[in-house]
Amino acid sequence: MPRVVSLFLPNWSTDRLRRKLGDAAPPPETPLVLVGRQQRRRVVLAANAAAIAGGLRVGMPATKAQALVSGLTLMDADPAADAEALDRLALWALQRYAPIVAADPPDGLVIDTTGADHLHGGEELMLSGMVNRFFASGIAARAAVADTWGAAHACARFLAHPTRVVPPGGQADAVQGLAIAALRLDAAIVNGLRVLGFNTIGQAASASRAPLTLRFGPELGRRLDQAMGRIAEPIDPVRTPDLIEVRRAFGEPIAAAETIARYTARLVDQLCRALEEKGLGARRVDLLFHRVDNSYQAIRAGTATPVRDVKRLTRLLTDRIETIDPGFGIEIMSLTATQAEPLIARQVISSLIGEPEADVSGLIDILCNRIGERRLYRFAPVASDVPERSVSRVAPMAPDNGETWPDHWPRPTRLLAHPELIETMALLPDHPPVSFTWRGIRRRVRRADGPERVFGEWWKRDAELAAVRDYFQVEDDAGERYWIFRSGDGEHGDSGSHQWFLHGIFA
Numbered sequence: 001m002p003r004v005v006s007l008f009l010p011n012w013s014t015d016r017l018r019r020k021l022g023d024a025a026p027p028p029e030t031p032l033v034l035v036g037r038q039q040r041r042r043v044v045l046a047a048n049a050a051a052i053a054g055g056l057r058v059g060m061p062a063t064k065a066q067a068l069v070s071g072l073t074l075m076d077a078d079p080a081a082d083a084e085a086l087d088r089l090a091l092w093a094l095q096r097y098a099p100i101v102a103a104d105p106p107d108g109l110v111i112d113t114t115g116a117d118h119l120h121g122g123e124e125l126m127l128s129g130m131v132n133r134f135f136a137s138g139i140a141a142r143a144a145v146a147d148t149w150g151a152a153h154a155c156a157r158f159l160a161h162p163t164r165v166v167p168p169g170g171q172a173d174a175v176q177g178l179a180i181a182a183l184r185l186d187a188a189i190v191n192g193l194r195v196l197g198f199n200t201i202g203q204a205a206s207a208s209r210a211p212l213t214l215r216f217g218p219e220l221g222r223r224l225d226q227a228m229g230r231i232a233e234p235i236d237p238v239r240t241p242d243l244i245e246v247r248r249a250f251g252e253p254i255a256a257a258e259t260i261a262r263y264t265a266r267l268v269d270q271l272c273r274a275l276e277e278k279g280l281g282a283r284r285v286d287l288l289f290h291r292v293d294n295s296y297q298a299i300r301a302g303t304a305t306p307v308r309d310v311k312r313l314t315r316l317l318t319d320r321i322e323t324i325d326p327g328f329g330i331e332i333m334s335l336t337a338t339q340a341e342p343l344i345a346r347q348v349i350s351s352l353i354g355e356p357e358a359d360v361s362g363l364i365d366i367l368c369n370r371i372g373e374r375r376l377y378r379f380a381p382v383a384s385d386v387p388e389r390s391v392s393r394v395a396p397m398a399p400d401n402g403e404t405w406p407d408h409w410p411r412p413t414r415l416l417a418h419p420e421l422i423e424t425m426a427l428l429p430d431h432p433p434v435s436f437t438w439r440g441i442r443r444r445v446r447r448a449d450g451p452e453r454v455f456g457e458w459w460k461r462d463a464e465l466a467a468v469r470d471y472f473q474v475e476d477d478a479g480e481r482y483w484i485f486r487s488g489d490g491e492h493g494d495s496g497s498h499q500w501f502l503h504g505i506f507a
Contacts, residue, residue, distance in 0.1 A: 001168050003123070004235070005111040006152035007093075007130065008142045008160065012107040013046035013082050015139040017075065031069050034077035035062045045077040049140070082106065090238040095339050097130070099286035099298035100237045108156070110149055112235050115323055116300060117145075119372040127163040146171045149235065150227030154182035154201070172228050176202035183223040189216050201227070232295045237288065244278070245336040246270040253292050253329020260289075260330070261318045265310070267335040268317065272308040281306025281343030287317050289324060290332035297324045302373060304364045304397040306341040312362055316369055364396045381405045385454050387415060387503060409452045410473065412483040412504030419501035422484065426500070432472040436484065438502050443476040454485075466494045473506070481506035 009015065014032050018025040026032055031051035033044045042062040054069040066072055086103045093109055094101040097120070100112035113126065120126035127143045134141035144155035144164040151171035155164045158178045166174045175182065178201050181190050192215070198204045204212070205224055212220055225231045239245065246267050254260060264287060275282060283306055289297040301316035368376050377393040381403040384390045390405065405411055424433035432448035450472035456464025471485040483504035488496025 002112065002114045002147060003117065003145055003168075004147070004149045004152045005097075005109075005113050005127070005130075005143060005145045006104065006149065006156040007109040007111065008144075008153075008156040009107045009109075009134070009139060010142065010157075011046070011048050011140045012086070013077060013079075014048040016082060016085050017078075019138055026073050030073055031056070031071065032073045032075065033062070033065055034075050035065075036077040036079070045079070079106070087238065091240060094238055094286075095284065097126070099288060099300045099336075099338070100235050100296050102235050102238050104153070108153070110153070110235055112296065112298070113145065114298070115320075119300075119374070121372065121374060123165050124163070127165065131162045146174065148227055148229045149233045150184065150223060151175050151229075153184060154178050154227065158182050172205075175227055176200065176205070180204055183220070183227060185219060185223060189220060192216060193220075232293060234294045234296060237296065239336070243336050243338060244271065244274050244280070244340060245334055246274060247332060247334035249332050250330070253326075253331050255326040255329050257321050260321055260324065260326070260333075263333055264317050264321070264335075265314045267333060268314045269310050271335050271337060272310050272313070275308045275337060275340060275343070278340075279342060280337070280340040281308050282313065282337040282340050284337070284339035285313060285317070286336045286338050288332075288334045288336070289326070289330045290334070291327045292329045292331050293327055295327070297326070297330075299324065301369050302339075302365070304361045304368065304395065306343045307361075308343060312365065316365055319366075319369070361397055368396075384457065386457060387411075387454070388418075389457075391415065409471075410506070412481075413507040414505045415483075416503055416505075419485070419503045422500050422502050424484075424500040426486075430470075430490070432474055433484070433500065436474075436500065436502070438482075443478075443480075443482075445474045446477055447475040449473045451486075453489075466492070468495045471503070 013034055017034065029050055031054050032048045033051050033056060034046040035042050036045045044056060044058055044060045044062060044065050047056050047058060051069065051072065056065050056069060062074060066074070083105060086105060090101050090103045090109055093111055098111050098113045098116040102110050104110045117123045117126050120129065123145050127145060131141045131143050142156050142160040142162045144152045144160045144166065146152040146155060146166035147168055148171050151166060151174055154175050155166055159174070180193050180198055180201060183201060193204060198207070204220065205228070209221055222231070226233045248263055248267060254263070267287070271282070271285070282303065284300065284302045287299040291297065299317055299320050301313065307313065364376065376396055378396050379391050380394045380398070380401060382390050382392050383403050420438065423437040425435050426433035430451060432450060433445055435442060435444045437443070451470035454469045454471060456467030458465040468489050469485045469487055470489065471483060473481060474484055475481045482502055483506065484500060484502050486496070486498060486500050488498040490498060
């Protein structure tokens, strides 16, 4: 079942301009409109959220907009720059999210995420992460995912706040109550339908098709069928000359898995030769299948390090051939290195000198492509005395950052994500607890070592200027060892709450 994401950027023109101007841009709360010429008139072509809240709208004469909103900032619109930036954004999404991405002018992207959402934690997390990333960059965004481009496009613009996941097969129910303008029809058709009393998609879908086609042409019926999934709406993926791509066209369509695998290996061999000529290695490759019904299927494979190993890349791609539906046949196969990096040759150590270092990158590649690269990681030390800040998740093959964990005091094997409050009996200020209760179970302390004092990082937050923690290693009657701490020094109230917490468990 295909799944399509529509990403809607409601203030794309103004947000793009603000990012371009940087510090010279007007404050976000200032009403801003972009104006351009339509025949002999200067009209509003784009408006930010503050201007829309003030009653301005696209298509309004610029003079009228100035009269309605005091303190309005007017700037010249640049549709060509907006379109160029949208294409660059599509290339960024191509490298990050899925193999099939296209610009959806004038203010959006369309992404075929079929079989790719698990790499991003599922559709909910994928959409929320996408929207949050744009928000952090100063760009307003809404996103929806559905079985069809038309349904996702309509939901992103009329339902998403800020995300909307339409369940598989639920596109008809999702768009029934939406305005007729959500079908991406010409303004003349929309106005004509409203004159006849059609205000929602459901009303148009339930009406007799023949009279509407006779009056408005085939466009209305085509858009309805595309939104409901009755006919396909192919997405033409974005490509640039900078991407290294090889392709194979077939005189007769192919469909057998064995044939697809054979030509996949040939394409990988051609791609690796092209990469070698440029001294590059692939970090992500996309294998696209152009079917005879003018639709696409795709396989994406990523690697932990740049590679141009034919055998490894072929295995990563052919392992997922069973996910491809060839339909009535595949007429074109293309393989693209959507992410490539310089490949530095490594010297192989002779067995006479020493044992060669084990290469686990192949295993990591297989696991990442099966469960998602975000679910595979390792821990790395961070320069911080605060325990929960002294560790971070990094990619499995990320280089060492040179940091090490403190070795003057042992650290627990398991560090809790958040310290958990415990009830204790203890003598202040420097004695460990005699006993403590954690998760409803009382434990008597038999041995203890400490305290190890950890100071707050005052340069990060003023609240940590006087904060301290006193950590103890304790062992209970059952021989289990824990890492507990008192928040505060036991004497001064501004050093902490003087409550006790359990923060880790020793092996």
